[in-house]
Amino acid sequence: MNDAGSGAMLARLSEKSRHDHYNPYTRFSWPDEVPEDSWWMTPEYLTTHGTGLVEDERILKALARRETVNFFSLHVHGIRELMIGVSKRIHTPDFADYNEYLHHFLGEENAHMWFFAEFCYRYAGGIYPEAYSPVRGEGFGPAWEDVVVFARILIFEEIFDYFNSRLGKSAEIPAILREIHAVHHHDESRHVAFGKQLLKHLYARACEQDQAGPERRLEIENYIKSYMTYSVRSLYSPHAYRDSGMPKALETRRAAMTHPVREAFHSKVMARVDRFFVAAGIFQTAWGVGNDVSK
Ligand SMILES: [Fe+2]
Numbered sequence: 001m002n003d004a005g006s007g008a009m010l011a012r013l014s015e016k017s018r019h020d021h022y023n024p025y026t027r028f029s030w031p032d033e034v035p036e037d038s039w040w041m042t043p044e045y046l047t048t049h050g051t052g053l054v055e056d057e058r059i060l061k062a063l064a065r066r067e068t069v070n071f072f073s074l075h076v077h078g079i080r081e082l083m084i085g086v087s088k089r090i091h092t093p094d095f096a097d098y099n100e101y102l103h104h105f106l107g108e109e110n111a112h113m114w115f116f117a118e119f120c121y122r123y124a125g126g127i128y129p130e131a132y133s134p135v136r137g138e139g140f141g142p143a144w145e146d147v148v149v150f151a152r153i154l155i156f157e158e159i160f161d162y163f164n165s166r167l168g169k170s171a172e173i174p175a176i177l178r179e180i181h182a183v184h185h186h187d188e189s190r191h192v193a194f195g196k197q198l199l200k201h202l203y204a205r206a207c208e209q210d211q212a213g214p215e216r217r218l219e220i221e222n223y224i225k226s227y228m229t230y231s232v233r234s235l236y237s238p239h240a241y242r243d244s245g246m247p248k249a250l251e252t253r254r255a256a257m258t259h260p261v262r263e264a265f266h267s268k269v270m271a272r273v274d275r276f277f278v279a280a281g282i283f284q285t286a287w288g289v290g291n292d293v294s295k
């Protein structure tokens with residue numbers, strides 16, 4: 001199923017996973033508390049950044065705490081769904097060449113889910129509940145559903161990585177948070193490399209098997225784009241806005257989400273994965289600039 005190049009890549013990634021393996025339960029030294037007067041997220045990564053909608057530093061710090069909880073909760077809920085998708089496929093004939101790496105993927109995601117939830121329960125009263133997702137991606141037939149599952153994983157991981165790779169180096173945030181972001185970024189760089197390779201293979205296979213042709217490909221492209229829009233929107237949590245204590249929380253959230261500065265930021269967060277979809281021939285046009293997440 002693989003060509004020689006991707007077989008070698010899978011072997012290399014599995015070897016790296018084995019080499020970098022750690023015990024998540026002993027990996028972090030959890031402090032007794034995380035000071036509330038510190039920035040839990042660097043201000044430039046708050047969803048109100050650049051909009052001028054909120055200026056009060058006390059509220060912005062509270063928003064940074066609540067958006068950290070939202071961000072970690074998104075991983076917990078998102079990865080549960082994706083682990084179900086991977087668990088359904090591992091050790092089935094179509095994924096035979098990927099079994100070894102999928103074991104690493106599941107093991108690593110199980111660890112991530114634990115430490116993101118652990119942070120929220122220890123310091124912030126728990127995680128936020130899962131938001132209803134209108135973007136289900138079912139009914140495309142098995143080969144396309146494989147594409148959809150791994151496209152969702154890739155989008156999700158790329159969004160996380162945008163923040164993890166930056167916050168993992170931020171001197172402004174408490175050490176435990178910096179470390180969580182850095183550890184996650186380290187594992188995810190392997191997942192993203194793997195995901196791109198696998199997705200290209202699955203897409204080629206689905207195109208080959210499917211008689212529906214360009215209409216179906218467009219349907220898949222539109223589905224993936226709506227998942228990208230949905231994912232960006234999920235960064236703007238109504239819970240986080242309300243719990244930050246800001247006045248007119250939901251109105252402010254709406255205004256932030258559709259602010260032109262934020263739309264440009266969304267394109268930046270998505271740029272790498274958007275480019276991949278175009279280069280891989282999965283998108284005919286980029287999700288790109290001008291996307292309106294309010295729709
Ligand atoms: Fe993860």
Ligand SMILES: [Fe+2]
Pocket residue numbers: 109157187188191
């Ligand atoms: Fe991952």
